[in-house]
Amino acid sequence: MIFWIVASGLLLLALLILVLPMLRTQSETESNDRQQQNIDIARANKSVLDIQLSKHELSQQEYDSSLHDLETALALDLENTDCTARERQGKWAIWLLVGLVPLFSIGLYFKLGEYRVIEDPTLMQAGGGAQTQNQRSDLSIEEMIEIVQQRLRENPDDAQGWFVLGKTLMAQQRFDQAVTAFQRTHDLVGEEPGVIFSLADAIAMQNDGVMQGEPEQLVKRGLDIAPNHSTGLWLAGLAAEQRQDYPAAHASWTRLLSQIENDPASIAEISELIKILEQRDPTLASASVDIRLLTLKVELNSSLRSLVKPGDSVFVYAKAANGPPMPLAVKRLRVSDLPVEVTLSDMDAMMPEMKLSAFDLVVVGARISKSGNPVAQPGDLFVEVTGVDSKNPPPDLLLSINQVK
Numbered sequence: 001m002i003f004w005i006v007a008s009g010l011l012l013l014a015l016l017i018l019v020l021p022m023l024r025t026q027s028e029t030e031s032n033d034r035q036q037q038n039i040d041i042a043r044a045n046k047s048v049l050d051i052q053l054s055k056h057e058l059s060q061q062e063y064d065s066s067l068h069d070l071e072t073a074l075a076l077d078l079e080n081t082d083c084t085a086r087e088r089q090g091k092w093a094i095w096l097l098v099g100l101v102p103l104f105s106i107g108l109y110f111k112l113g114e115y116r117v118i119e120d121p122t123l124m125q126a127g128g129g130a131q132t133q134n135q136r137s138d139l140s141i142e143e144m145i146e147i148v149q150q151r152l153r154e155n156p157d158d159a160q161g162w163f164v165l166g167k168t169l170m171a172q173q174r175f176d177q178a179v180t181a182f183q184r185t186h187d188l189v190g191e192e193p194g195v196i197f198s199l200a201d202a203i204a205m206q207n208d209g210v211m212q213g214e215p216e217q218l219v220k221r222g223l224d225i226a227p228n229h230s231t232g233l234w235l236a237g238l239a240a241e242q243r244q245d246y247p248a249a250h251a252s253w254t255r256l257l258s259q260i261e262n263d264p265a266s267i268a269e270i271s272e273l274i275k276i277l278e279q280r281d282p283t284l285a286s287a288s289v290d291i292r293l294l295t296l297k298v299e300l301n302s303s304l305r306s307l308v309k310p311g312d313s314v315f316v317y318a319k320a321a322n323g324p325p326m327p328l329a330v331k332r333l334r335v336s337d338l339p340v341e342v343t344l345s346d347m348d349a350m351m352p353e354m355k356l357s358a359f360d361l362v363v364v365g366a367r368i369s370k371s372g373n374p375v376a377q378p379g380d381l382f383v384e385v386t387g388v389d390s391k392n393p394p395p396d397l398l399l400s401i402n403q404v405k
Contacts, residue, residue: 141172159188166198175206196222197231204235211239224331227295227343230259236347237273246281250274251346255293292345292356292390294318294329294397298366299339301402304381310336313372316399318344321361321386328356335368362390366399380405 148165152158166181182199189195200218204211211219216239223232237252253270260266278285298316300308312335317327329348333340344364346355356362365384371377383401388394 141168144168145172157188159185162188163195163198166202170198170202170205173205175202178202179206191221191225193222193226193229193232196225197229197235200235201231211235211242215239223347224333224342225337225340227341227345228255228259230256233259234270241273241277246277247284248347250277250281250284253277255345294344294356294362294364294388294390294393295395296342296344296364296366296397296399297339298333298342298399299401300335300368300381301400304402304404307381307404308335308368308370310334313369314338314366315369315374316342316344316364316366318356318362318364318388318390320359321363321388323359324354326350326354328354328359328362330374332374356390360389360391362388364388364397364399366401368401376405378405 145165145168148161148168152161152165155161162181162185166178166185169175169178169181179199179202182195182202185195186192186199196218200211200215200222203218204215207213207215215235219232219235219239222229223236226232233252233256237249237256240246240248240252253274257267257270257274260270296316298314314333314335314337315330316333317330319325319327327350329344329346330350331342331344331348333342344356346357349355363384363386365382367376367380367382369377369380376382381401382403382405383399385397385399388397
């Protein structure tokens with residue numbers, strides 16, 4: 001509730017800053033004032049990003065991307081303001097920003113899709129500032145949703161707007177509409193992990209929280225792209241726990257702990273869930289110290305690019321150096337994904353009894369199959385690295401596909 005009061009105050013303050021100048025003659029001095037106001041708004045939004053980065057609610061890559069968007073928006077705002085020598089042009093720019101500022105502000109809060117951000121009073125106070133704490137607003141959630149929907153009616157290809165709408169609808173437990181919003185986002189941006197995980201979550205909530213079926217398949221797809229994504233690991237563990245695959249749930253949530261090491265509240269929550277799993281299956285307590293992760297960078301040698309198409313399948317695998325030929329872990333990608341960093345673990349096992357953690361010495365490889373067949377065929381492009389210690393793998397394993405079968 002506190003979050004929405006603060007958020008509403010920020011939105012109303014921004015709208016007032018933009019709209020009030022329209023009621024007066026726009027002089028050169030007013031144009032300069034509006035420039036400073038836009039800068040102040042950008043600074044407030046940047047402070048939110050800085051706080052989320054320090055709390056590890058944003059990765060460095062997500063922070064850099066959001067900061068770039070913020071800087072671009074500010075540059076456009078200032079450029080529009082400079083063009084206000086004529087009153088009509090100034091008014092047009094302001095009304096445009098009336099739609100953009102609420103959309104962008106809500107997007108910053110919902111970027112990760114973590115509901116805990118809404119419940120963290122310290123974050124809200126730090127991001128809002130003294131002016132926000134004193135601001136009063138009657139702006140409701142429904143009105144904010146209407147603002148975003150109006151913006152989407154004007155620009156139906158605004159992927160960020162659809163994503164923000166989906167997050168807002170999720171907070172309102174309007175899961176059917178959230179699924180539609182996230183599906184539209186996915187249609188616009190493609191295989192973006194954050195969008196995939198949000199869609200999976202919405203579909204699961206639409207089905208009373210059940211992760212089996214399409215939600216779990218979406219999560220697996222997202223983790224193929226971003227193996228260490230905290231939301232993906234959380235949802236993967238939840239799906240495994242629901243089907244009573246406690247070892248898989250234990251592996252997902254144990255990996256998740258390493259991604260939230262500077263978030264004490266989340267660590268306590270996940271640790272408690274792991275303890276519950278270990279109570280259900282005592283063997284997991286000892287197994288937790290033997291989690292194998294192989295992080296591989298996969299690329300295609302430039303001399304072979306003419307032999308493949310973007311849609312050709314790429315199989316990245318690990319198999320026992322001295323054992324059955326069946327892969328211990330495998331992931332399927334496309335040539336268009338290369339170069340890419342891939343993490344193989346017990347979660348990627350083809351059979352429960354044939355896992356990466358059961359073999360110390362492995363062979364890792366990558367193969368491009370023009371037919372899409374997982375079994376090697378003449379004409380496939382490949383590379384293999386032998387003698388890899390799965391317990392202590394090198395940190396910079398590179399698989400550069402450079403051979404033709």
